Amino acid sequence: MLKAANLIPQKRLIVVCGVVVILMLSLIFRFFYLQVYYHETYKQKAEVNRIRAIPLNASRGLILDRNGEIIVDNYPTYVLTAIPGEMIDKHKNFQIISKSTGIDISLLETNYKKYYRGKFLPARLAKDLTFDQLSRIEEHKQELTGINYMQFPERYFPRKINAAHILGYVKEVDQALIKELDLKDNYLYGDLIGWRGLEKVYEESLRGEKGVYFVEVDAYGREMGQSPDYKKENPIPGKDLQTSLLISLQQMLENLLDGKRAVVLVSSPKTGAMLAMVSKPDYSPDLFIGATTVNEWQDIISNQDKPLLNRMTHGLYPPGSTLKMITAMTLMEKGKVNYSETIYCSGIYELGDRHFRCWKEGGHGKMDLEQAVTQSCNIYFYHLVQRLTLDEWAEACKSFGFGEMTGIDLASEAKGVIPNSTFMNKLYGRWGWSKGHLLNLAYSSYSIVLTLYYSIRYYPTNRSTPLLL
Structure with missing residues (x-):
């Protein structure tokens, strides 16, 4: 049986060909738009997905007496972090960490929620890890996913003197503080910020500048090693602060007034430089670095002698x-x-x-x-x-x-x-x-x-x- 020829009208053929040409031109234009015109924009976005910037904390400047003797120093402590997007089983990770280090699971959960910033940004789980705890975490490294630790410079007081009301203290930056003080451009969660005394007044000078290094990550956000395309920037330590205090005089007066409610100020009559400033009773200068228990804190705030009161600048007396x-x-x-x-x-x-x-x-x-x-x-x-x-x-x-x-x-x-x-x-x-x-x-x-x-x-x-x- 003979078949009839499949004839397409000339007009319809032209329309179909025109549509195909328009679609091809649209695709070519879109490819040009993405690959050429917006090349740099999408390249940067791809780099963001491929490269992860890891901040390097700067050591705060030291606080010294008039002769250069150290009053406030830094010491390295270790912080345990978790990258949410890399953890396969969060609960299993926390169980392994708790069992191997003795850190309570509830504390890990609380810190995880407190310091969570995003899927591929590290959230702090614990700090002040001992070498024994670090060793045990290393032993279980193959079982843990998304768990890392990093060095963090903490404030350290050699304890020759207290001078807590003079030195002040630093506070850890959290989500509430960033919103309250609008610190998002200068501080990250977990950073330290001067909150009282000299630490606050000279914060800009003491804090230093963060460094950064870059690592390559795969499609799942897992670190593949340091990127050779970006140069590591080392942190710049904060500037040291040399005070007019004389440690030996400060120490003698603190010992002399121990157990009393009293204030002593000693200054140079010619220049006005403060040589010693003592307000008693006082408190340990490392009270606010995270080592204080709830009971110790309750004892301090309920103390009728008010050790937190700076009698030098807030005690009012007839002259x-x-x-x-x-x-x-x-x-x-x-x-x-x-x-x-x-x-x-x-x-x-x-x-x-x-x-x-x-x-x-x-x-x-x-x-x-x-x-x-x-x-x-x-x-x-x-x-x-x-x-x-x-x-x-x-x-x-x-x-x-x-x-x-x-x-x-x-x-x-x-x-x-x-x-x-x-x-x-x-x-x-x-x-x-x-x-x-x-x-x-x-x-x-x-x-x-x-x-x-x-x-x-x-x-x-x-x-x-x-x-x-």
Whole structure:
């Protein structure tokens, strides 16, 4: 039987050929678009999938005393990490780690969730691993998947001195802290950041710069070895910080005040440089590096002596007779006292129905200005301070920096109180205070509270702010 010829209309053939040509041109254009025009973009994306950047932590700068003796050092510790995308069986991994190292599985799970950053980014499981624990992990290396460890520089205190309130401490950066302080451009999870004291004030100088090395990974994200195409960048350690402290003096004062509630500051009167600063009771400077148990922490925060309180910058106390000199200078500047004028001190001064006493019961007798300052005579200044208004006296104190921030390089401080008429009116009411309060101010009373650091600042001959650097 004969078959009829399969004839295709010319018009339809042209349409089909046109469609094929258009499709081919579209494919060619798309290939050109991807392979040529956007070559660099997709090459970079491929490199990201093929190459993994591993950060290298920089050692923080050392903190030294004025003679170069080390106060705060670094020591290498080991951190155990897991790469989520490389772990075949997470629960099995954690069981092996827990059984071989003694680390509780619940701690591994908690840290894994806390430090999880992505499928192919390492999440911290544990830190401060001992060599024995590392050896046991190495023994099970073939059974573990996605588990690695790396060296991490931790803060170390040689413990000649505590100086915890001066040195401050570092804090571990976590997800909440990165969001709170917007640190994502400069810090990674698990990094250390200065959080108090010198560690915080000089963070930029101490922290150094991270390094990086590059490894090749396969399609499953498994490391295949260091990449020869990218050069390793070594970390740059932080700059050392040389303080004005003298370790031997600091150590002697800490031992002398041990078991007491006290503050001692020693500075150079010519430069204002701090030689020793002690606030007791204090705490161990390694309290915040992760070795403190829950019970130890509870003991510290429940301690009635408040060892966490920095009494040097946040303890407020009446400054005592040091303010007599400000009273004398103000009166002299205003011409309200004669240098040779004498006042008799009997040991007691009466104002209305109140009695104000001198520290010397029998009195000093006849005193001029120089003798009154030398002997710190209360009665002399009871008489003289009445020649000033409260606001004149307060303004003179402020000219010496009292009642303002001192600017000490310890991150935070209390401001203190120098009362003026506005302050007294708010505290006692317009008619609730009298001249008797002014007499108390002549040599300081409960109305005036300042940190001890104000007194140190008051004495340097160059009127500079005493600093630790």
